[in-house]
Amino acid sequence: MSYHDTISQELGFDPQALRGDLWIDGGWRKGRGGDPIAVIDPSTGNTITRIENASIDDAMDAVAAAEAALPGWAATPPRVKSEILRRCYDLMIQRKDMLARLISLENGKALPDAQGEVLYAAEFFRWFAEEAVRLNGEIYTAPSGANRIIVTHRPIGVAVMVTPWNFPAAMATRKIAPALAAGCTCVLKPATETPLTAYALAEIYAEAGVPPGVVNVLTTSRSGATVSAMLHDPRVRKLSFTGSTEVGRRLLHEAADTVISCSMELGGNAPFIVFDDADLDLAIEGAMVAKMRNGGEACTAANRFLVQKGIAPAFAERLAARMEAMTLGAGYAGETLCGPLINREALDRIAGLVSEAESHGAKTLTGGRPLDRPGFYFPPTVLTDVPPQAEITGEEIFGPVAALATFETEDEAIARANSTEYGLISYVFTSDLARGLRVSERLDSGMVGLNRGVVSDPAAPFGGTKQSGLGREGAHHGILEFCEVQYIAANW
Template sequence: MVDVDRARLLQAVPTELFIGGKWVSSRSGETFAVVDPASEELLLRVADAGPTDGIAALDAAVDAAADWAATPPQARADVLRAAYDALIERREEIAALITLEMGKPLAEARGEVGYGAGFFRWFSESATRLHLDGGYGVEPGGQYRIVTTKRPVGPTLLVTPWNFPLAMGTRKIGAALAAGCTVVIKPAEQTPLTTLLLAEVLREAGLPDGVVNVVTTTDAAGLVRPVMADPRLRKISFTGSTRVGKLLLGQAADHVLRSSMELGGNAPLLVFDDADVDTAVEGAVVAKLRNGGESCVAANRIHVQSGVVEEFTRKLTERMASFRPGPGLDPASTLGPLIDDRQRTKVAGLVDDAVAKGAELLLGGEVPTGKGYFYPPTVLRGVPHDAELRTEEIFGPVAAIYPFDTEDEAIAAANDTPFGLASYLFSQNLSRAMRVAEALDSGMTGINRGVISNPAAPFGGIKESGLGREGSSHGIEEYLETKYIGLGL
C-alpha cells in the first residue's frame, strides 16, 4: 500500500457545512457516514444539511453577490490562480482523499487533481478577458450607438456527481467565479470530502465570505427543491442522470432559471477495418476503464467492423484481463471498486441479463467475495437486441462488442440512442474519420483517441445528454448574460 497517514489526512478535512465563510453544523445536528468503497470502512461523518441549511447557504450567496460581481476581474483571477497553485502543491494529499472516498487508483486520482486544478487556471485566465470582446457600433439608421457587454447571471446552484469529486466541482466553480457569480454547491453524498477540502483551499486562497457555500446532504431533493423555488437563485448547473436532470429542468421553469445540464451517456466506439488495431485497443481500454468505467463518457457500445473484429476482440480481452482490481492506494491495483453496492448490483444485473439472453461471456462477469464493491473487467460479445445492456448506461468495467459490416450500418447503430454525449472512432482514413465524426449524433467525438476531456475544450452533449457546455471559452458564457445599451449621442 502507498504510505498514506490516513488519520492525519482525514483530520485535515472539514466535516461541517461551509456557509458565509464559516464552518457550521447543520440546523438539525444530524450527520451521515462517508465510506471507503474499497474496504466498506467509515472514513468520516459529515453534516447532513436540510432545507433550512440550503436556504441559509443561498442567503450567504445572495449577500455576497453584488460585491463579488463588482470585484475587478484581475482580483477574481488571482483567487482562482492561488487556488490552482494550492491544489497542485497539495496534489498527493488531495489525490489520496479522492481515492479513499471514491475508490479510483491513486495514479488516476493524481490525474484528476491535475485535470481539476486546470479548470481554475483556465478560468483565471478567462476572467480578465470577459469585457474585452464587447460590442460598440452604429445602429443601421445612424441615430444612436449599440453597446453590448457581459454581466454575471447571479447566484448559482451547482450539483455535482461522485465519479470525479474534484474536477466536477472545479469545472463549475471556476467558470462561476470567473464570471462574477456566487455559488451554492451540493456534492454527491458518496464523495463530499473532496469538495469540503476544496472549500477550505478556496478560503485560504483569499475567496471572500459567502462567494462559495457548500452543503452536504443525504436528502438532495429535499434540499435542492426550496433553493430552486427561491426567486433569488438565477442558475442551476447539474451533472448526473438524465432522469434527475429532467426533474430539475421542470423545477427551473418556474423562475426561468438559466440551466446547464450534463446528463447521461451511452457512448459508441467504432473501429473500422482500416484502423490501427493496437491503437484502437488501447483507446478502447482508456475509454472503457478510465475511472473503472464510472464515467458519463465511457465507451458503452464497442462496434467493430467484421474484417478486424476477431483480432480486436482477442486483443481487447487480453488487455482487459491484465487489469488488477484492488484498493486504489495499493500500487499494484489498476482497477478500483465501484462506488457502492447499489452500483455493483446494477452492473452485475446488466451482465447477468445479457448472458441469460444469449450473450457470450469472454472475461469476468462474476461478483467477487470479500470486502469492497469490486467487479472484474468483463468482456461480452453477441449481446442480443433485447438485452438491457444495449440501452442502459453501464457505469462499470464491462465491454460489449458488436460487429458491423458497412459504414452506414455503424453510424446507424451508434446513433440509435436517445443520448448524445460522447463518441469515439478509429480509422486511418482521414476522409472516413471526418465523414463519420460529422455524422455521429454526439456533442463530442474522439478520433483515434480514447480521452477527450480537457479544460480548453467544450464539454457537453446533445439530445437527452444535456444542455450547455462546460470548460473552454463556452463554459464561462453559461454564467454570463449579454447586456445591450442603446446610447444616444
C-alpha cells in the same frame, strides 16, 4: 491494527480528522438536518467518517450568504478575480498528492486515475483565471445608422451547483471556476458519497483569497427537497447540474417554476466505432482509456463497442487480454489499476446487466461476476456478440464492462451509434482521415474522439446533444453559461 489506523498509515493522514461540517459564509458550521451522514470506503465497505447533514434552513443560509457576497464579488476587478483563481490552481497542485489519496479513499478510483483527476480539476482554475480577464463585449452601429449597439456580459447571479460522486474534484471546479470568473457566487451540493474532497477544496478556495459567501458547500440526506427549496428561492438565478438524465429531467421541471437558467450535463451511451482499417494498437489503447478511465464510472465512458467484422476477433482478443491483466484492488493501493465500484447498488446493477446480456446470447471473454470479498468489486469484463435488444446496449453501464458487437458497413455503424436518446460523446477509430471526419460529422453527439480515447480538456467545450444535456462547460463557452447578455442602445 484498526481500519482507521491502517488507512491513516496508508494515506499519510487521518481521515477522521478531515472537516465534514457545512461550509457557509466562509466558515464551518454544524448542520440542522438530522443525523450525520456516513461516508463509506468502497474498497472495504467500512465507514471513513461522518459528515454534517444540512437542513433546508441551512441551505437558505447558504443562499443568503451567496446573495450578500454577490455585489462585492461581481464588482471585483477582473485581474483580481483572475489572480485568486490562479492561486486556487497553485494550491491544488501543491496538494495534489493529498487530494488524490482523498479521492481514492472516498470514491474508490485507482490512485493514477485520482492523480489525473486532480490535475484536470486544477486546470479549470488556471484556464478560467485567463478567461476572467477576457470577458469581452461588443460595440457596433445598428444597420439603420440610428444608434450604436453595445453588448455586455453581466454575472447571472447566485448559482446552485449539484455534482456527482464519480469526479468529486473535477465536477466541482468545472462549475465553480467559470462562475467565479464571471463574477457569480454559488452554493455547491456535492454527492453524499464523496463530500470530503469538496470540503477540502473549500478550505483551499478560502486560503487562495475567495471572499466569505462566494463559495458555499453543503451536504444533505434530503437532496431533492433541499435543492428544490433553493431553486424556488428568487435569489437563485442559475442551476448547473451534472448527473443522470432521470434526475436532470426532474430538476428542469423544478427550475421551470422560477425560469432559472440551466446548464445540464447528463447521461451518455457512447459508441466506440472501430473500422477494419484502424490501427489496432491505437484502437486498443484508446479503448482502454475510453472504457476504463475511472473504472468505467464516467459519463464519457465507451458504452457500446461497434467493431467492423474483419477486425472484430483480433480486437476482442486483445481487449480481453488487456482487461484481464488489470490489477483489481483498493483504490489507494499503489499497484491498483481498477478500483471498486462506488457502492453495493452499483455492483448489483452491473452484475444484473451482464447476466441479462448473457441471457440474450452474449459471450463473456473475461470477468463477468462480482468478487466475493469486502468492498464493491466487479472485475474488468469483456462481452462479445451482444445483441441490440440486450439491456446493456441501451443503458449507461457506469462500470468496467465492455460490450462488443459487430457491423459491416459505414452506414450501419452510424445508424446504430445514433440509435439512442443520448448524445454526449462518440469515438471513431480509422486510418482514413476522410472517413473519420465524414463519420464524425454524421454522429449525433456533442463531442467526438477521432482516434483518441479521451477528449476532456478545460479549453474545449464539454457537453452533449439530445438527452445528454444543455449548454457547455469549459472553453470560453463555460464562462458564458454564467453570464447574462445585456444590450444597451445609445447615441453619441
